[in-house]
Amino acid sequence: MHVHEGKLIDMANPYLIHPATIIEKIREAEDIHTFRLRLNDEKARRSFRFTAGQFNMVYLFGVGEVAISIISDPDESESLGHTIRSVGRVTSAVAQLQAGETLGIRGPFGQGWPLDEACGRNVVIVTGGLGCAPVVGAIEYMLRRRRHYGSIKVIHGVKTPRDLLYHERFETWGKQADTEVLLASNRPDETWRHHVGVVTDLFEHVLIDPAKTMVLMCGPEIMMRLGVPILMKRGIPATAIYVSLERHMECGIGLCGHCQLGPYFLCKDGPVMRYDLVEPWLGRVGV
């Protein structure tokens, strides 16, 4: 196996799939599971490196592949975490698997969050629904290097309390120094002790120093299209706002053509994109 810069990809054959064993399956919500995977090949496992925000093509024998972001901590290479909602042909079949069974991995692909560039700055993380998955690794990474970053604000919105994943993680993050976790639900139940409304309402509840802040965003495109203008009105330039975008992906290497957004191939130019670059294309019907 040829490993290129920590990628599990043979440069001559980026289509090659590597078996990985499910070592843990965690039920996050009714139709959402987190799979902890361990690459079977020891050499592959030791050399696999990724940055938070990148994704893998996750493969199920006889069924196919699907692009899924990596949620695990980039510092922890022994296992890989993928949170998967059972919604399509491949993900529904994957949801049936149990610990001990095999999936395939190809990756990592794409551009992750600009965590080096965020050094020394305050970081505001805005996510909605399952959009919290691609930032988990970034939050863990920053908290592990706490003194390199300014204040960290995690702002997350869900439809109903049952849609909230990673309860323990949110709980732990909120207890870290200079780290705030704000949650919103627009269809809460009687147990909900956080904000009632949509995630963008929470912007009013946080102090933002626009010149020192970087924003990481992931969630439904409508959340980004409505949320970003509010942040920009607060003085944060579009160049300091990063969004993780989603499109249909078959190859992961910019060849299959499905993930185009204007001039970009989101699988290789993204999925994390600086907002000013994609702003002209987001919200255009059919793009």
Added chain:
Amino acid sequence: MREIGVTAVASEIGILSRSDFQRFFDILCSKEYRIVGPTVRDGAAVWETIRHVSDLPIGWRDHQEPGRYRLEQTGSKEIFGVVHGPQSLKPFVFTPREPLLQIERSRDGFIARPTPPQREKVAVIGARACDLAGLTIQDQIFLQGEYQDGYYATRREGLFIIAVNCTRALQTCFCTSMDTGPRAKNGFDLALTEVGDQLLVEAGSEAGAELLSALSLSPATHKAIAEAAARVDACAQSQVRRLDRTRLPQALYDAHEHPRWDDVSARCLACANCTMVCPTCFCHKVEEAPDLTRQRTEHARLWDSCFTQEHGHIHGKNIRPTIKDRYRMWMTHKLASWLDQFGTSGCVGCGRCITWCPVGIDLTEELASLVSSSSSARA
């Protein structure tokens, strides 16, 4: 004037009479090439493995118009009277279906093994300048990105390309305005120009020069070369279609809300023919095809098209649900965003999408409508 094209390697241009053309085939056979050329099948010119000059569509001509392709017998001895059929060079290198991996269940889960294509020497006779331009674009996509596609590379390495300079333009041709033809400028091993009873032969590569010297042709006269050049020039002059690239890509980006998209989408059937015949379209999907034992499965890539329902599908929603969205995606990518992505247009002016469109949609006409008054029509 010493050359018909501009980058010929050999300074000499050889001349061969039509009746001697079989020698060309014999030499290619002796060098163990499988020869592929245009043949007449089901009313169109299609690539087939051939052995003899007589397998070529001698005496046939094609007539192409929006939504119409017809072959006719002229009774002449013209060898390359048919300009082109629905296929470009694309299927030789980026095949409609390419098996990528054979995956077998194992004790450890599964084992995936690449299934590279067999190396094969293939000599293609009759590629046109637009086809060469299309192949150059495919090369850029599959060979010059971050990853070199090994499947494509293996097929590409085996290709020996014998181009034919066009001396007759179709109604649907607009290569002149795309600066890709009708003269084969580069990307060929040998280029032929048919003038009367003779074929002028020039080399465009080392391999081509080697074959040219093996043919030991007599050198073409200045007069014959001038005559060939004049015919190719006349072909360029005679093209009736053109595509105005001057304000691209921005003019098309600006035309996103133009009412013309409603007009064209009312005619478009979303059949995907345009993308299948296009020499540059590269979209593909990956198919998993398990056998009946469920112990083995083949992982293969297949041509896909942005006109299909699935292309813009993402968990529960479709980015491009309407034909309007899909036609706009195709054309905006082909003529505008392709420039941003690859520094070149995605269109080579071959006109196939016009001919093979069942309702005769003409992208040159659509573009002209879209960019002429786009600013006033912006939402």
